[in-house]
Amino acid sequence: MTTKPNPLLIQTACQKTQETELESIFTAKLPVITKEIVRSLGRKDSLDHVGFPMVPSHESLIEIIALIRAILFPGYFGEQELDKPNVEYYLGGKIIALYKILSQQIAKCRMHECKDKLKVCSKCTAVGKSEAINFLSKIPRIREMLSKDCGSALAGDPAAKSFDEIVFCYPGFYAISIYRVAHELHMQNIPLLPRMLTEYAHSKTGCDIHPGAKIGESFFIDHSTGVVVGETTVIGKNVKLYQGVTLGALSFPRDKHGNLIRNIKRHPTIEDEVVIYANATILGGETVIGKGAVVGGNVWITESIPPKAKVVVRPSEVQQMIKPEQKKKINKTK
Numbered sequence: 302m303t304t305k306p307n308p309l310l311i312q313t314a315c316q317k318t319q320e321t322e323l324e325s326i327f328t329a330k331l332p333v334i335t336k337e338i339v340r341s342l343g344r345k346d347s348l349d350h351v352g353f354p355m356v357p358s359h360e361s362l363i364e365i366i367a368l369i370r371a372i373l374f375p376g377y378f379g380e381q382e383l384d385k386p387n388v389e390y391y392l393g394g395k396i397i398a399l400y401k402i403l404s405q406q407i408a409k410c411r412m413h414e415c416k417d418k419l420k421v422c423s424k425c426t427a428v429g430k431s432e433a434i435n436f437l438s439k440i441p442r443i444r445e446m447l448s449k450d451c452g453s454a455l456a457g458d459p460a461a462k463s464f465d466e467i468v469f470c471y472p473g474f475y476a477i478s479i480y481r482v483a484h485e486l487h488m489q490n491i492p493l494l495p496r497m498l499t500e501y502a503h504s505k506t507g508c509d510i511h512p513g514a515k516i517g518e519s520f521f522i523d524h525s526t527g528v529v530v531g532e533t534t535v536i537g538k539n540v541k542l543y544q545g546v547t548l549g550a551l552s553f554p555r556d557k558h559g560n561l562i563r564n565i566k567r568h569p570t571i572e573d574e575v576v577i578y579a580n581a582t583i584l585g586g587e588t589v590i591g592k593g594a595v596v597g598g599n600v601w602i603t604e605s606i607p608p609k610a611k612v613v614v615r616p617s618e619v620q621q622m623i624k625p626e627q628k629k630k631i632n633k634t635k
Contacts, residue, residue, distance in 0.1 A: 354412040354422075361406055362497055368399040369482055373444055377468050396437060404433035407486075410493045432489050439485050446518055450477050453519040457541050473522030476508035483512035516540075517573070524579075531568035533586060540571055543579040543598070551585035551603055572608070 342349050350356070357365075371379035372395050375388060383391055408429025412422045454467045454474060461467055467474050479502035483495040495512035503509045507526040510516075514530045517538040522528055524544035530536070534548045550567035566586035575590050577583070578598040583590060590596065591608030600612050 354409055356409055356413050356493055357406040357497060361402060362501055364402055365399070365406065366479065366498065366501065368395055368402070370478070371395050372399065372440060373447060373478065373482075374468055377465075400433050400437060403436065404429040406494060407432050407491055410491055414492050432491060435489060436485055443481050443485065446481055447474075447478055449518045450474065450481075450520050453521040453539065453541070454523075457521050458523055471525075472506035473508060473525035473528075476502045476506045476510055476525055476528075477516075477520055477522065480510040480512065480514070480516070484514070484516070487512040514568075527580075533566045534568040535570040537571060537573035537575070537592070539574045541576045543577065545580035546577050547582045547584075549582070549584050551588070569602075 341347060342351060367378070370377075372392060375392060376383045379395070406429075408422075408426045411425035411428050415422050415425050451464050451467050451474060454471060455461050455464060461471070476499075479498050483498040486498070487495040499510055499512050508522060508528045510528075510530040511532040511534070513532040514534040514536065516530075516534075516536040517540070519539045520536065521541045522543075523541065527545040528542055529547045529549060531549050536548075548569050548571065553567070554562045554565070556562055569583045569585055569588040569590065571577070571583075571590045572592040572594075574593045575596070576594075577590075577596040578600075580598055581596045581600045581602070583596065583602045585603050587605070588603060589605040590602070591606055591610060593609040594606050595611045596602065596606070597611070597613035599614050602612065606612055
């Protein structure tokens, strides 16, 4: 007995065949597209990194930050239950792990800028190890600075209830913590990595602090979102910033060929005990905000301010707009 073919099965088989043929047509074009992309790598303005040593990866960056925070703030991050008998063992393990990954990533950054352009350079590897040790030796001092920053936050913000709340919750303190680390690496002339660290903090907090900025102790950023601190900014002790503050460059001078002149002071100096309120903009390398000055919100400053001065925007005059018919009613009541 002959069974009749199932029309539904035939239709399904035909559809699969058509889909397979169509997929083959499309995938056949992929090698051509790949060749075009490879050909574009030969252009002088091509944005590629082919033939150079790998720079620190995003995953390595996150691991470095996690290890550094666990060492800077033992018990807050990483393993939570620490006591005095096991803290040395715990920190020893974290420091070894940080040394290994940090020395590797510093070496990669060095190899990237090495004149020999070698993917494996013994000199850069040795520099990576020595610079990692150099940085690790600075951690006690970084912890001391951050302790003063945290104390400034507690003293300056009535909403802050404890050091724990600041360390766990405050994005400004997070940004300052990563800045303190990145600044030390910047001072060691480590390429790329310091900027990568602060830009990661920027993406997490909305607070953009260049690692080249020089910032004194007991620094506090309240709310942090939208704050910009430029590369050549100098900030003294006990300074407080609010959200949206910009410490930027007034202009970008160029040489006779039209190229930007680098390595000059472009950003302002903020002396000790200054308070700068929300959305204030202070620009220029020659601009100095004197000790103890208060800069009000939404102020635009391009000239120096003397010590203990108070700079505010003049309150706008409120004009009551009255329609003609309303004036008649007012006059009648009189």
